[in-house]
Amino acid sequence: xxxxxxxxxxxxxxxxxxxxxxxxxxxxxxxxxxxxxxxxxxxxxxxxxxxxxxxxxxxxxxxxxxxxxxxxxxxxxxxxxxxxxxxxxxxxxxxxxxxxxxxxxxxxxxxxxxxxxxxxxxxxxxxxxxxxxxxxxxxxxxxxxxxxxxxxxxxxxxxxxxxxxxxxxxxxxxxxxxxxxxxxxxxxxxxxxxxxxxxxxxxxxxxxxxxxxxxxxxxxxxxxxxxxxxxxxxxxxxxxxxxxxxxxxxxxxxxxxxxxxxxxxxxxxxxxxxxxxxxxxxxxxxxxxxxxxxxxxxxxxxxxxxxxxxxxxxxxxxxxxxxxxxxxxxxxxx
Amino acid sequence: xxxxxxxxxxxxxxxxxxxxxxxxxxxxxxxxxxxxxxxxxxxxxxxxxxxxxxxxxxxxxxxxxxxxxxxxxxxxxxxxxxxxxxxxxxxxxxxxxxxxxxxxxxxxxxxxxxxxxxxxxxxxxxxxxxxxxxxxxxxxxxxxxxxxxxxxxxxxxxxxxxxxxxxxxxxxxxxxxxxxxxxxxxxxxxxxxxxxxxxxxxxxxxxxxxxxxxxxxxxxxxxxxxxxxxxxxxxxxxxxxxxxxxxxxxxxxxxxxxxxxxxxxxxxxxxxxxxxxxxxxxxxxxxxxxxxxxxxxxxxxxxxxxxxxxxxxxxxxxxxxx
Amino acid sequence: xxxxxxxxxxxxxxxxxxxxxxxxxxxxxxxxxxxxxxxxxxxxxxxxxxxxxxxxxxxxxxxxxxxxxxxxxxxxxxxxxxxxxxxxxxxxxxxxxxxxxxxxxxxxxxxxxxxxxxxxxxxxxxxxxxxxxxxxxxxxxxxxxxxxxxxxxxxxxxxxxxxxxxxxxxxxxxxxxxxxxxxxxxxxxxxxxxxxxxxxxxxxxxxxxxxxxxxxxxxxxxxxxxxxxxxxxxxxxxxxxxxxxxxxxxxxxxxxxxxxxxxxxxxxxxxxxxxxxxxx
Numbered sequence: 030x031x032x033x034x035x036x037x038x039x040x041x042x043x044x045x046x047x048x049x050x051x052x053x054x055x056x057x058x059x060x061x062x063x064x065x066x067x068x069x070x071x072x073x074x075x076x077x078x079x080x081x082x083x084x085x086x087x088x089x090x091x092x093x094x095x096x097x098x099x100x101x102x103x104x105x106x107x108x109x110x111x112x113x114x115x116x117x118x119x120x121x122x123x124x125x126x127x128x129x130x131x132x133x134x135x136x137x138x139x140x141x142x143x144x145x146x147x148x149x150x151x152x153x154x155x156x157x158x159x160x161x162x163x164x165x166x167x168x169x170x171x172x173x174x175x176x177x178x179x180x181x182x183x184x185x186x187x188x189x190x191x192x193x194x195x196x197x198x199x200x201x202x203x204x205x206x207x208x209x210x211x212x213x214x215x216x217x218x219x220x221x222x223x224x225x226x227x228x229x230x231x232x233x234x235x236x237x238x239x240x241x242x243x244x245x246x247x248x249x250x251x252x253x254x255x256x257x258x259x260x261x262x263x264x265x266x267x268x269x270x271x272x273x274x275x276x277x278x279x280x281x282x283x284x285x286x287x288x289x290x291x292x293x294x295x296x297x298x299x300x301x302x303x304x305x306x307x308x309x310x311x312x313x314x315x316x317x318x319x320x321x322x323x324x325x326x327x328x329x330x331x332x333x334x335x336x337x338x339x340x341x342x343x344x345x346x347x348x349x350x351x352x353x354x355x356x357x358x359x360x361x362x363x
Numbered sequence: 364x365x366x367x368x369x370x371x372x373x374x375x376x377x378x379x380x381x382x383x384x385x386x387x388x389x390x391x392x393x394x395x396x397x398x399x400x401x402x403x404x405x406x407x408x409x410x411x412x413x414x415x416x417x418x419x420x421x422x423x424x425x426x427x428x429x430x431x432x433x434x435x436x437x438x439x440x441x442x443x444x445x446x447x448x449x450x451x452x453x454x455x456x457x458x459x460x461x462x463x464x465x466x467x468x469x470x471x472x473x474x475x476x477x478x479x480x481x482x483x484x485x486x487x488x489x490x491x492x493x494x495x496x497x498x499x500x501x502x503x504x505x506x507x508x509x510x511x512x513x514x515x516x517x518x519x520x521x522x523x524x525x526x527x528x529x530x531x532x533x534x535x536x537x538x539x540x541x542x543x544x545x546x547x548x549x550x551x552x553x554x555x556x557x558x559x560x561x562x563x564x565x566x567x568x569x570x571x572x573x574x575x576x577x578x579x580x581x582x583x584x585x586x587x588x589x590x591x592x593x594x595x596x597x598x599x600x601x602x603x604x605x606x607x608x609x610x611x612x613x614x615x616x617x618x619x620x621x622x623x624x625x626x627x628x629x630x631x632x633x634x635x636x637x638x639x640x641x642x643x644x645x646x647x648x649x650x651x652x653x654x655x656x657x658x659x660x661x662x663x664x665x666x667x668x669x670x671x672x673x674x675x676x677x678x679x680x681x682x683x684x685x
Numbered sequence: 686x687x688x689x690x691x692x693x694x695x696x697x698x699x700x701x702x703x704x705x706x707x708x709x710x711x712x713x714x715x716x717x718x719x720x721x722x723x724x725x726x727x728x729x730x731x732x733x734x735x736x737x738x739x740x741x742x743x744x745x746x747x748x749x750x751x752x753x754x755x756x757x758x759x760x761x762x763x764x765x766x767x768x769x770x771x772x773x774x775x776x777x778x779x780x781x782x783x784x785x786x787x788x789x790x791x792x793x794x795x796x797x798x799x800x801x802x803x804x805x806x807x808x809x810x811x812x813x814x815x816x817x818x819x820x821x822x823x824x825x826x827x828x829x830x831x832x833x834x835x836x837x838x839x840x841x842x843x844x845x846x847x848x849x850x851x852x853x854x855x856x857x858x859x860x861x862x863x864x865x866x867x868x869x870x871x872x873x874x875x876x877x878x879x880x881x882x883x884x885x886x887x888x889x890x891x892x893x894x895x896x897x898x899x900x901x902x903x904x905x906x907x908x909x910x911x912x913x914x915x916x917x918x919x920x921x922x923x924x925x926x927x928x929x930x931x932x933x934x935x936x937x938x939x940x941x942x943x944x945x946x947x948x949x950x951x952x953x954x955x956x957x958x959x960x961x962x963x964x965x
Contacts, residue, residue, distance in 0.1 A: 182635065
């Protein structure tokens with residue numbers, strides 16, 4: 030199957046005013062997403078995950094690398110040709126309220142993509158808007174509402190409705206539920222899963238919340254300081270995390286079950302700045318498994334499972350050593 | 364173990380152009396020495412206001428309209444300012460969200476920390492400075508001597524939060540109130556900070572209120588839990604009991620929302636979080652509750668003990684347990 | 686943000702002075718429409734032999750040195766002053782808003798040029814600039830309108846530009862771009878509607894100042910000419926009589942001017958306060 034999105038060696042550096050240094054947000058990131066599947070992109074601040082999301086849609090121009098969408102090279106397209114493709118690739122934002130024009134009603138917000146890309150009459154548009162509202166579980170009456178009159182959960186549903194209005198085949202979801210309360214969060218996630226099944230959309234799900242990522246992703250890629258350090262099918266990542274950073278991340282997530290005591294595998298220190306990246310493996314300043322070579326060698330990707338890759342020179346060694354306690358993350362009951 | 368803080372019928376309102384917002388509607392809470400209690404709530408629950416309410420630091424348009432907060436025989440809500448300030452600094456520590464905005468941007472953190480130390484005990488400037496360095500070390504800040512001269516905006520979120528914790532704990536408080544101490548911070552930093560709070564609290568035997576909307580944090584760090592909804596405690600229990608038998612319909616929805624098992628079509632609560640300016644009559648959950656009965660719309664349920672130590676505020680559940 | 690009754694009630698509740706301002710503005714507008722017609726005497730006719738009569742039942746505000754009824758002229762004045770002020774302000778907005786949009790949205794040389802030109806215009810003392818422009822273009826009502834528009838244009842350029850600078854970084858603009866909107870679409874559909882609030886609010890204040898400017902120019906003889914009724918020129922005509930104790934030809938128009946300008950300013954301030962986006 031042809032992947033719907035393929036990212037090859039993506040690089041993004043931001044230049045800094047009055048300095049020769051650059052902020053190296055993304056350094057050689059590659060992945061692909063099959064139609065209808067979800068890739069969860071996980072990382073903390075400075076990981077570059079948000080930048081990756083923006084670059085994939087060319088909302089920010091990449092410094093290097095290629096982005097292929099439905100086998101077309103997005104990176105070489107002109108702005109106009111890119112514009113024509115936009116209906117097929119969409120974005121859902123982190124802050125629901127900020128992503129909606131406060132001056133527009135929900136009806137107007139949802140009509141905008143239709144006005145931009147279709148030749149529907151206003152009556153036809155209205156019908157389509159009602160359809161969209163129904164798809165995301167909102168009542169028709171909300172077309173007259175302004176964003177500030179709705180709850181955060183409802184606002185995000187509108188954001189999602191807007192993203193699916195032009196029937197995209199791929200959506201980048203940038204921390205879509207991080208700012209929501211737990212109950213609203215769960216509802217939106219369920220909605221996203223439902224929509225994916227119904228409309229066959231591929232997702233790039235960017236988040237720092239591992240539990241949510243686990244719930245909805247087919248694959249997971251973990252990023253640290255601009256690089257992917259581990260990538261594998263979801264369950265395998267949670268059962269056999271092989272990169273020290275992934276392990277630290279997993280052990281840091283507080284599990285909502287008091288019976289479970291996760292193993293302590295906490296990283297020391299602060300996350301370095303993407304302006305002054307550590308040499309060799311970027312994690313070496315904090316990694317409990319670091320050896321001398323880690324400071325000088327940039328780790329290559331090592332294959333530790335059928336579709337499981339890790340960027341660590343000690344990957345095999347560490348996997349053999351420590352038995353990861355499976356109880357920490359009970360397997361999903363499917 | 365003796366009761367350290369006893370809150371009775373705390374009510375806080377907000378008087379604004381939108382009307383009267385009833386943020387806290389009659390909270391009863393008590394915490395023993397050495398106990399860590401988690402308070403969980405979503406938007407509109409009142410959890411953010413309670414922290415300030417407990418130490419009588421509610422600013423207009425908020426107003427504490429009734430209740431008592433008994434701390435070692437004194438009602439903090441009626442205590443004169445002078446002694447209240449002493450108690451607040453020396454015996455009760457407060458950690459808030461977003462440390463950077465709580466610190467004075469114009470003064471180096473070393474001096475702020477030393478001032479806090481001096482205001483509540485230590486007179487000697489040198490002793491205060493030494494104690495400040497000690498506290499910074501305890502909270503795991505690298506190069507503490509150098510950091511003394513940093514300004515808040517020069518610090519990362521994690522370090523600023525740790526400075527706040529140092530300030531709150533510098534006087535060995537008997538009671539610590541931590542209001543969303545790690546929200547907005549990276550997960551690995553959050554883990555470090557929560558472990559730190561946990562350790563220090565155990566070391567000092569301080570009672571703690573940990574206010575958050577993250578059930579995971581409560582499960583891992585608290586011994587008992589109180590769930591807030593529309594300014595009321597709707598369930599209260601030891602943590603293990605709660606996670607095994609969440610009884611109130613809202614608690615059930617909360618637990619389901621963080622489940623790692625993928626249930627198809629999870630039944631969560633319809634509707635939206637309560638508007639404190641327009642609360643429904645009777646039980647505040649009634650517009651959204653799957654178990655709603657006529658009585659729920661008319662009368663406010665009281666907190667009933669459905670099993671030892673386990674309190675639930677629900678007509679239906681109360682009936683079931685009898 | 687629709688102009689519905691809830692919004693208006695909120696406006697009045699938070700800014701009680703708005704009510705006062707609104708009443709004055711309404712009165713001024715009504716007079717602008719019917720003033721010249723409802724007066725007991727014709728506002729442009731001189732009645733020789735009737736000069737400098739003190740206020741009486743027949744002449745509520747007395748007569749001036751040309752024998753004209755002051756009251757009729759005072760209430761006929763708004764038509765002149767308001768027309769000039771409103772047209773001038775409209776001109777400033779029509780010119781300033783698009784320039785502000787360009788200056789804010791497209792950075793670079795053009796934006797800098799516009800800002801420097803605004804700086805130049807704004808650095809002149811308003812009154813001197815007004816005078817100079819009228820002298821150069823000729824003393825007609827039409828030219829006074831142009832002067833008002835030119836002098837106030839930079840205000841709107843700056844106002845809109847700062848709004849645009851703030852808005853460009855907002856996620857909802859990025860969202861519109863992600864939907865495939867081109868620059869013109871973004872400006873028209875999103876940036877302009879979100880910038881217009883402060884413009885409308887400031888318009889009232891600008892009108893107030895414009896009235897004052899017109900009156901001032903007329904006072905020194907560089908604006909509207911006799912016999913057109915206008916508060917400023919009325920004050921000028923009556924000024925010399927104040928020494929001899931005949932205060933009414935100057936004071937009445939003076940008070941009317943002050944109250945009117947105050948009314949516009951109060952209403953404008955209230956509107957600015959309420960539409961201030963930083964209040965969110």
